[in-house]
Amino acid sequence: MKTAYIFPGQGAQFVGMGKDLYDSNEGAKALFERANEILGFRITDIMFDGTEEDLKQTKVTQPAIFLHSVILAKALGESFKPSMVAGHSLGEFSALVSAGALSFEDGLKLVAKRANAMQKATEQEPGTMAAILGLADVVVEEICAEIQEVVVAANYNCPGQLVISGSVAGVDAACEKLLAAGAKRALKLNVGGAFHSPLMEAAKQELQAAILEVDIQIPICPIYQNYDACAYQEPVAIKENLIAQLTGAVRWTQTVQTMLADGAESFVEVGPGAVLQGLVKKVDRQIPTSSASLTA
Template identity: 45%
Template structure:
């Protein structure tokens, strides 16, 4: 639920109250609020800088993240540089930015019922849910980024976005394409991403276009993320995760690999291993969350990618994005 979120901005205090809905028997019940975090690709120079400059709780997140790693995430996030788009730096930078924003929202009174994140964003969700410490989350995604970037030589893998084609048809064409290619992301109706060997992705893209896809867009990425080519990277990450503590009693989060609600700490490491090379079932995740009573979604982090997906998945639920301090005013929309 959302309960008395208060913040100061240009001498204004906004209070967001709980959303009320009714079940089939007419009994009043509270709708659930989910905080969701975007993944790699949403990053930009300057992300979360205004939160860092404005709020001590956000500043502390960046300061701790810098202390944990041997790199300066604040410079990567805030100053013009090339590293922000390199996977091994992008991933910890994104988690730092997302958790920094969320930490302020939480301290200002945001009470989320459940969490989820797209791909890399799943780690921000784990930190926000209390399953991982910020230090462990940052260290893990740094290792994850290095493993994913180095597993497949540059140019050997690829990805492409497929626009306006049925997911089953895309899966069928991928299965019938020579080489390794598969669905990497079920983002929303009409937007699927495929991933795999560069030549197989190219061949599948041509077949998809011929079969009626509105557009097939090659993506500028450094590897074939969420494909079977990264199974070894997933196994190496699983080994690393054996030294990471996953706390019991964390708030529920929804995993990418199965799109299911997770509350059992014993399942987390296996799911994170599989996430590296399995399809990200984002559309199914959102649909399951709605079926479980979530009617308010707050995207926390750079950009508004997930809010855009939400409009294509289900327009009946409430959805806002918080990427900048100015976006805090959007919390008023939750009362509308």
């Protein structure tokens, strides 16, 4: 049975995330404490007992989701046997660590650098994102290309749901045209910046050096990367795709389709929430999905 393990990205966080792991598993507790040391602040205090506002800061959110996902995967031990892995945006880093391509420490340091670089980029180049519902991807792409301001297709989440990203003026202009073209809804998202767009170029440059320096091993199974939705195990290609990811689109719809074509028979989501399971079901209603659990 080919099982695909999938790892969520930003937006999946909730107060209390990971506390059951910390309390019930000694190995997990040790990893959380190691993370507190690496980060230089007690992220566990914010994850377990902080406010939603505290948890929403990019420098907290990204490491928090990464830690919840990776530590849960490690706590699964022998029962974690992926045939293939993928992660949505930030989740790609969780997938790489869980599949043995990156060490826990290197993965966490990269995620912290990524979060800080993205935060800085949003301050330098303010932008926003919007979810477009009920239009074909090609129509969204064509309308974005017509806009004079910066606006691109950023997250191909599932058929009929595509997130656009760019300058505030660009996203506003695109939303107006997309609604006129028949979109059911154009929902501005409560995000800090224009993620996965050209406005993240400064973050990409900052993170590139760190990614090139880090040691990436051949993962235990193929990882399907956001940049082009293809399977990789070769470390140099994995690094190139990770670098391109910050300004490139998250091709999640295509990733799920490729994994299904390559024989995935079930999908297990590792980390907070169940958003990705819902997106997988939008691609194939029949495919079994579940959340990873120590009690399963």
